[in-house]
Amino acid sequence: MKRRDFLRGVTAATVPTLLGARAYAAGAGGDRHGDLLLRRLASDHLEVLFTPQRPRPLRVLQVADTHFHPGGETERTERTLRRLVESERPDLVVHSGDFVNNDSGEPVEWSGLDVMNGLGKPWTLCFGNHDYPVRNAEGSRSFEEIRLGMERGYQGHADLGDRRRYCYRYDLTNSEGGRPSACLFFFQVGYAEGDRRVSDDQLVWFVDQMSRDRERGVKAPITVFVHIPVREFNDLYQAGEAVGEHGEAVCYDSDTGETFRRLADTGRVSAVFCGHDHVNNFHGRWRGIELSYGRVSGWGAYGPADWRRGGRLITLDLASPRPETQHHEVFA
Template structure:
């Protein structure tokens, strides 16, 4: 499979659309699924992104007759738009009838897919990093980290899984390689499905914009992913999904923590459906972000 190359435009921009919690069910309330897919198509026409990030819960496998076919229906949205795409898994993608490995095998069929299975010896499927290249030459200008935040914690602990220490070590290794290869720290973004405990902290700090309509459904265990990003110094912002009634964004110790916006109609949540849009600027440690809603308006 020939991977696409992700490069900044001549005007120095690179745009990402983050779809999260699509929850396609196929067969249960099909009109809701149809509305979800139409919304995604419309946002891609308006925003014309350079990369689509599906940040978990593309399908609700537990209530899906054919999870593989349903998964393909989501991916086809990116294929029809002709846009490269990256995927990370949520806690509902492989709960029933399909494994993450089987979903990853489906992704491998698509030329526009940037997602990788990642190292086999660490936790999760889909821990990988994508370089962003300079518009004019072969130099790297940025990086995008994707990490599998897992599904559920062991019953004795309860709640959701955490990003394991071997994944944190992998990130630090990749970050160090990037720094060495490029003679310095490149600005980077990170994507995960389940938010980390620091999302609660950033909300309490008060320096946030957006809405919090439910508790932060993070893991009960803090494995040090945020501290690692802080120490490595490359990640300027991390983006999660999972909590359908939260869409806030805030800065904690210099790192932006942000939620996407729930995209799918076949699931709970009072927020208008939509997607988060992120625009990077080449050679600069800054980005702009907004939410494009189903009715076309911008938050």
């Protein structure tokens, strides 16, 4: 299957969605969601604190490639996502990109924001290559406008030179005033040929984050989310060390291997989760780092009719001295 063929023939219409009044910013004291407190420490840095301290693992639901567009697929995707949240009871929902077909020449609609905000869980979004408003179609939105529509969304950004990049981190903390027990890092990928990877300036930002962590004595393990797989996913599969299904070629696009090298050099990255390839769901350990595809979640996305849509549940036991990233596929 050629993944770039899936947008052909898709029809669209515009359904207006109001920008969220709360937008994305947490208040000075943070926002409480159940026994979690989310606080923004900087534009690219958020803290997730258990209050009160709880011994149970943090539950993160990864969803991927919804490709929201007009039609019955949106309602079907919404039912899938609601059932996943009801059955898995996540603390956070991470959408790993290709939220909509914002790069299409067809009109774009944004009911997907209502779907995600309506799940009743804090969530975030790693922008994928199809989320870029490159053709200025009717209804298309800039990244800033998308961010402002995330009423329950907690997305960050870093202004790097003259560019705004949506790279950011969550520090997961098990006690007030304590050092992070684990960290989540999020990166956007590019749109154009040759740019569909984590950009060089984002990698410089990441190295700077590691330097600051050393200064403050932070050594917590890191879980990374990015839309497009790094090329080491292909190395993992070719070496015969992958577990799961391989339904299409690994489309690491423009990745050169530099991203994985920078992640591995830290000695802290425990896992990398991606989306992008809808009919790959394999995972495995490569040079000490777990590499895993998220399960495609959207019914408007390409893939065989019998390919089950779902998500991936990731758990982190913050009570552990060094929380291990556990994960498995989940279905509605």
